[in-house]
Amino acid sequence: MxxxxxxxxxxxxxxxxxxxxxxxxxxxxxxxxxxxxxxxxxxxxxxxxxxxxxxxxxxxxxxxxxxxxxxxxxxxxxxxxxxxxxxxxxxxxxxxxxxxxxxxxxxxxxxxxxxxxxxxxxxxxxxxxxxxxxxxxxxxxxxxxxxxxxxxYPYGTAKLLTILPKIGNQEYLGLHLWQLVGIFILLILIFLAHWVFTLVVDKVLLYLFKRYGYGKVGENYILPVARVISIYLIVVMLSLFLRVLQLPVEIWSWILVVLRTLKPLLITVIFYKVVDIIAAYFTKLAIKSESTLDDQLVPLMRKTLKAFVVVIGTLFILRDGLDLDIIPFLTGLSIGGVAIALAAQDTIKNFFGSVMIFIDKPFQMGDWITSGDIDGTVEEVGFRSTRVRTFRNSLMYVPNGKIADSILDNHGLRQYRRFYTTLTITYDTPPELIEEFVNGLREIVLAHPNTRKDSYHVYFNNLSSFSQDIMFYIFFEVPTWGEELRSRHEILIQIVKLANSLGVRFAFPTQTLHMESFPEKQSLVPDYSPDQAFYQNKLSEFLAKEVNKKS
Known part of the structure; x- marks a missing residue:
């Protein structure tokens, strides 16, 4: 003032x-x-x-x-x-x-x-x-x-009631001389107290914070709180000494209402700013943790605490400052709270859904999740909804109650990321080349730094209508989808280079017309021997050469 x-x-x-x-x-x-x-x-x-x-x-x-x-x-x-x-x-x-x-x-x-x-x-x-x-x-x-x-009149201020009037009762501007002197002394005390407090906070306290490497903390968090505390102390001083001046009661009663209102108001502001200090401390702890969900929990906690401080502070302002009876108000809130709860079932459900998300931690910021129509990357978890960035780059707001009740597939928590494809090669590829090509594919898997070495499957496993098929089934040990795509790219490049090096041709759906007989040309129809013993001898030779030698 x-x-x-x-x-x-x-x-x-x-x-x-x-x-x-x-x-x-x-x-x-x-x-x-x-x-x-x-x-x-x-x-x-x-x-x-x-x-x-x-x-x-x-x-x-x-x-x-x-x-x-x-x-x-x-x-x-x-x-x-x-x-x-x-x-x-x-x-x-x-x-x-x-x-x-x-x-x-x-x-x-x-x-x-x-x-x-x-x-x-x-x-x-x-x-x-x-x-x-x-x-x-x-x-x-x-x-x-x-x-x-x-x-x-606490803290000895009652003595001033007998000391100050001794200065003189002459009237000036409608006030006694001792009242004017008291006002002058009070103003000096206020300015002096503010100067001392500012000196202690700005010079001493802030200097200590800077000396120990917390200069930003002191300037951004401690200094704003200290300034509000300074104003609060001035209000306390005014409430103690102004009543000693015995101003007209009808004016003093209004001044007293203002001072009583300012006290809980300033305390509310102090705690409101203290919440920022607490949030900054927990933010620092969240940065050190591996979970990214903690980073989202801190803003949620800050908003909750600030709302709590405002509600409690308002009640104290009504009770202590305005002398209102808050008991009927609280009773009305309890009765109206039932109606509000019934009308806001979805909101309450979503709030508790957000609480369960932070407790269970089914996903973290940046995880790829799918559940029904939900398919995208988690960006933020709020009081009511979770923001999911889809792969179309649109933003999806999903109620937390729905997420808490639904089956959620979190791709971000995968330890390994599967990659499965089928390599189709032409039918004119000889078995020996197929064998060497498969061996080369396995070496590519073993050589890559991000593949799982203890579990992979590369086999010639199917004869389709237009190709010979090789199953290529491996796992990447990478944390994000972007790194998975990069690893896929590197593996596929190596496969193409291997095929070009060995002369392997990849098949694609085609149709070839063959003439079974043509004048002066050898027929494409095989000439099968009518003797069954011939084929039995062929089978015995193959088994002796290809199968028995491996055993």
Whole structure:
């Protein structure tokens, strides 16, 4: 709060009514020595504040409105003055027109009869009670005056109530001289405290962070939090010392609302920024881990914590700053929460689906997943949905509840990536060449750095309608699809080079027309021998040459 704002508030104070003006609606002229009127809460309240006005200061008469029963050797004048200072310090604005003028008034909210509370929230222990035919501040209230005064003016600030007025009571600009001096001293203290805190944070603390290699952390995270803490300390200082100046209660009550609101608001901002520090720490840990899903968990955690801080901070602002009863609000939330939960079943389902994804970790960022219509690479996991980049380069938003309930095929978690193809060669390729070609293919597999060496299958395994087929079945040990494609490319290039080197021709679907007989040409129809023994001898020769020699 700047000096300009202070001066503006003080100018408003000059035109604002004081306690005396608030109770001027009923003029009660009492002569010294007369008994005050205590016939109703209205008359007791009027007598108490009227006799403590600056121009009509009769504390001995105001003391008649207090019940000193059970108080040993009471200093009636001091207790009476302290009670009025408690009203002013707490910012309790008393309007006599709102005080009941009924002799037998009964509080409908209390189980006891003939009791009147001024403000149950700010001063729950201060009330009027009818004793006989007189309304007085209860004995319980009188017994609590010293403790309430110490609570209202803590840390020795109560002494300033007696020290500052000694400076002088001359009026300038509608304020007493001691009030103006107090304002000047308070401004100096505020600027001095801010300068000291800034010096400690900017020079000392930031210097230490830079010295130990955390300069960016200090500038980006610690310094913003420290500056908000500095503002918070200034607000605390204002709330402690401004009440000592005894400004007009109707203005001070509004200033007090602002200060009470600023406290939980600034604390909320501090914790909001602390969440960034926590998130930065966990981000550093996530970078060190192998899992890429942790990198996505940190932003989700940061958003959750910030939402939690905002909700809790708002409740404290409503309760402490605006003096609102949040219990009915929370009760309404619990009842309305059932309706909201029923209306937001899908949203809740998707949220818990995201929780299960982070717990089970079925995939990581960058994994290729397929499930029904889902086919692409995972980019981000959010509160409600997961973003999947398809191979068409479009972005697919999949509800987390659907992913949690569906069967998911994660290609990114494969230890080995299978590559299967069929090499077709022409029918005129001799068996010896086929054998050497297959051996060469196996050597290519063994020589490649990214192939699995303990499990691969390369065999001549089929005779199709237009080709002789060689099965080529291998595995790549690579982490990504891009590296798999690169390894495929390298293997296929080596296969083509091997085929060209050995003279192997790859077959493709063709049709060849053969003439079985032609004049003056040898027929293409084989001449089969009618003797079965001939074929038996051929079979025996083959077995002896090709089969028995291997055994």
């Amino acid at each position: 700047s000096l300009k704002h202070f001066l503006l508030l003080f100018l408003i104070c000059l035109a604002s009514p004081s306690f005396s003006q608030l109770i001027s609606d009923s003029q009660i002229i009492e002569k010294p020595g007369e008994q005050v009127n205590l016939s109703s809460p209205y008359h007791t309240t009027l007598s108490f504040f009227k006799n403590l006005e600056e121009g009509n200061f009769h504390p001995e008469k105001a003391a008649q409105t207090l019940d000193f029963t059970g108080i040993e050797d009471p200093n009636t004048t001091q207790l009476t003055t302290k009670l009025r200072q408690v009203f002013e310090g707490k910012g309790v604005l008393i309007r006599t027109s709102e005080v009941p003028n009924v002799e037998n008034y009964q509080d409908s909210t209390s189980s006891e009869d003939n009791i009147y509370y001024f403000d149950k929230q700010k001063l729950p222990g201060v009330f009027l009670e009818k004793t006989g035919n007189q309304w007085k501040f209860s004995a319980f209230t009188v017994d609590q005056i010293n403790s309430l005064h110490a609570e209202t």
